[in-house]
Amino acid sequence: MIAFENVGLRYGHGPEILKDLTFRIAPGSFHFLTGPSGSGKTSLLRLLLLSLKPSRGTISMFGEDVTNLERDRLLQMRRHIGIVFQEFRLLDHLTTFENVALPHRVRGQSEASYRANVQELLDWVGLGDKMDALPAVLSGGEKQRAAIARAVISKPDILLADEPTGNVDPELSERLLHLFDELNRMGTTIILATHELNLLRKFDYPRMLLEHGELTFHD
Amino acid sequence: MTEPRKIGWSRPTPIVPSQSVAGRTLMLLIGIMTFLSCVTFGGVLLVQKSAVGWSADVGREVTIQIRPLDGEVLESNLRLAVSIAEGVPGVSSAHALTLEESERLLEPWLGAGLDLSDLAIPRLVVVRLADPNAADIARLEREISAISGASLETHAAWRVQLNTMAGTIVVSGILVLALILVATALAIVFATRGTMSTNREIVDVLHFIGASNRFIAGEFQGRFLMIGLRGGIVGGVAAILFFIFISAAMSTVMPEQSSAQLGVLFGQFSLGVAGLLGIVGVVLVIAGLTAITSRLTVRRFLSQIS
Numbered sequence A: 001m002i003a004f005e006n007v008g009l010r011y012g013h014g015p016e017i018l019k020d021l022t023f024r025i026a027p028g029s030f031h032f033l034t035g036p037s038g039s040g041k042t043s044l045l046r047l048l049l050l051s052l053k054p055s056r057g058t059i060s061m062f063g064e065d066v067t068n069l070e071r072d073r074l075l076q077m078r079r080h081i082g083i084v085f086q087e088f089r090l091l092d093h094l095t096t097f098e099n100v101a102l103p104h105r106v107r108g109q110s111e112a113s114y115r116a117n118v119q120e121l122l123d124w125v126g127l128g129d130k131m132d133a134l135p136a137v138l139s140g141g142e143k144q145r146a147a148i149a150r151a152v153i154s155k156p157d158i159l160l161a162d163e164p165t166g167n168v169d170p171e172l173s174e175r176l177l178h179l180f181d182e183l184n185r186m187g188t189t190i191i192l193a194t195h196e197l198n199l200l201r202k203f204d205y206p207r208m209l210l211e212h213g214e215l216t217f218h219d
Numbered sequence B: 001m002t003e004p005r006k007i008g009w010s011r012p013t014p015i016v017p018s019q020s021v022a023g024r025t026l027m028l029l030i031g032i033m034t035f036l037s038c039v040t041f042g043g044v045l046l047v048q049k050s051a052v053g054w055s056a057d058v059g060r061e062v063t064i065q066i067r068p069l070d071g072e073v074l075e076s077n078l079r080l081a082v083s084i085a086e087g088v089p090g091v092s093s094a095h096a097l098t099l100e101e102s103e104r105l106l107e108p109w110l111g112a113g114l115d116l117s118d119l120a121i122p123r124l125v126v127v128r129l130a131d132p133n134a135a136d137i138a139r140l141e142r143e144i145s146a147i148s149g150a151s152l153e154t155h156a157a158w159r160v161q162l163n164t165m166a167g168t169i170v171v172s173g174i175l176v177l178a179l180i181l182v183a184t185a186l187a188i189v190f191a192t193r194g195t196m197s198t199n200r201e202i203v204d205v206l207h208f209i210g211a212s213n214r215f216i217a218g219e220f221q222g223r224f225l226m227i228g229l230r231g232g233i234v235g236g237v238a239a240i241l242f243f244i245f246i247s248a249a250m251s252t253v254m255p256e257q258s259s260a261q262l263g264v265l266f267g268q269f270s271l272g273v274a275g276l277l278g279i280v281g282v283v284l285v286i287a288g289l290t291a292i293t294s295r296l297t298v299r300r301f302l303s304q305i306s
C-alpha cells in the first residue's frame, strides 16, 4: 500500500530531517508513529499526504510512484487519504454538519446526496445532537471527533493522524483511540503519530520510532 | 437517533466567510471607479456628439463675402453672386443678407441703432448646400472670383480646428478611462491577495481534504464577481442620476436663452440611448474586470503555495 525507498527530506538548505527511509506498510494495518518532539513525525505524515515532496528517494502509494505526480492525479490520490490534526482545523464559521460534509462539497456533490451519510457518521462518532453547533461551542474531544468524521467521510483507504489526542483530556484520548480502532477494523490503514506514553502502553499496535532522522519498527 | 435535517434547507454557508472579505471597502472603491468611468464616458460622448452635429451644421453652409469697392455696384454684385450660386449643383438656396439682417448680426458687437450704410462693411450671401459632399464648391469658388471683391468662406479651417479639439478630448477621455480601469484592476489584485492571506487556513484545509484549485478559486472569485457587480451597478446608477441632475439644473437654473445656447453646444446634455447602453457597458466591463482579475490573482496565489 505504501512503499518508501531511500527517502530523504530536507527543508531548503537545512539538515536532512529524514534520512534514507526504506519501508513498506501493508493494507489494513495500524501503526503508531512515535519519536521525540521535532524528530520529524509531522514531516513524514506530510510526505504521506503528498503535501510535501521528498528531497531524494521514491515514494509509491497504491502501487503508483507518487514522487512526481501531476496536479490532477495528485488530487485524485489525496482523495484516498484522510488526515486528522492535533489542532482539529475545523472551519470556525461552519456547523459540525457542514464541516464534516466539506469533502463531499468540494467534490461538487449536492447536499441531498450526502445528507444521510453525514448524519449517520455523526451519530456514529456521537455528535448526532451537535450537528448545527459551531466549533466554538464544542469541547476538545467533540471537535476532534468532528475532525475524524471529516477525515473519514469519503471512506479513505489511508487515515493519517498527527497527535490527534494532543489537545484532549487523557480519558477522552482513549475513547478517540477506540474510534480509530474501529475504523481500522473496518479496513482503513492507519498511521497515528503520538508521543503519549499511556496510549502507547494501552494499545498494542506496532510502532514506528523516529529518532535522529532514522526510522525503526517495533512490533 | 437524531431528527432528520430539514429538507429544502436554504443555501449552504459560504466556505469563504463574508466578513473575511474586505467587501464593503472594495465595493465602494469599485462604485467610485465606475462612477468616474461613466462620467468620463458620458462627457466624451457629449463632446463627440456636439462636435459632430455642430460641424455638420456649419458644413451645410458656405458664405460669399463681397467687399464694397469703388466703382462697383454692390447690390447688383450681390444679385449676380446669388444667381451664380443657385446655378451650382448641390446648392439648395442662396440668399443675400439685407442691410438690416447684417445690422442685426453685428448688433451684439457694435450696439443697436447703427447705420451700416455709412460704413464700408462687406455684405454676405448665405449659400445653403443640399448635400455638403456633392456640392461643387470648387466651381462655385471659380465662378465667384469673376466678381471683383468677392470671396468664398467655407469654414473649413474652423471645422478642422473643431474636429481636432473634439478628437483631443475623446482621446484624453479614452486615456483616462484606461487609467481608471488599470487602477481598478490593481486595487482588486491587492484586495484579493489580502483576502487570500486572511483565509489561508481555509485554503489549506480545503487543499488537504482534496479540493481542486479550480474549486477553491471558484469559492473566492464568486465573492468578487458579486462585489464587482454590486459596486458597478451602484456607480452606474449614480452616474445616470448625475447626468439627469445636470440636465435638470441646466434647464432650471440657467436663463432660458443661454440654456438654449448650451443645448446647442452640448446636445441638451441628454445621453440618449447610446449613452445609457454605454454606461451599462462600462458597468459590465468593470464587473468582468473584477471577476477576471480576482480569478487570475486567486489562481496565481494557489499555484504559488502548492
Ligand SMILES: Nc1ncnc2c1ncn2[C@@H]1O[C@H](COP(=O)(O)OP(=O)(O)O)[C@@H](O)[C@H]1O
Residues within 6 Å of the ligand: A011, A017, A035, A036, A037, A038, A039, A040, A041, A042, A043, A044
Ligand atoms: N516548514 C518547515 N520549514 C523548515 N523546517 C521545518 C519545517 N517544518 C518542520 N521543520 C523542522 O523539521 C524538524 C521536524 O519537524 P516536525 O516534522 O514538525 O517534527 P515533529 O512533528 O516530530 O515534532 C524540526 O526541526 C522542524 O524545525
Ligand SMILES: [Mg+2]
Residues within 6 Å of the ligand: A041, A042, A043, A162
Ligand atoms: Mg508534529
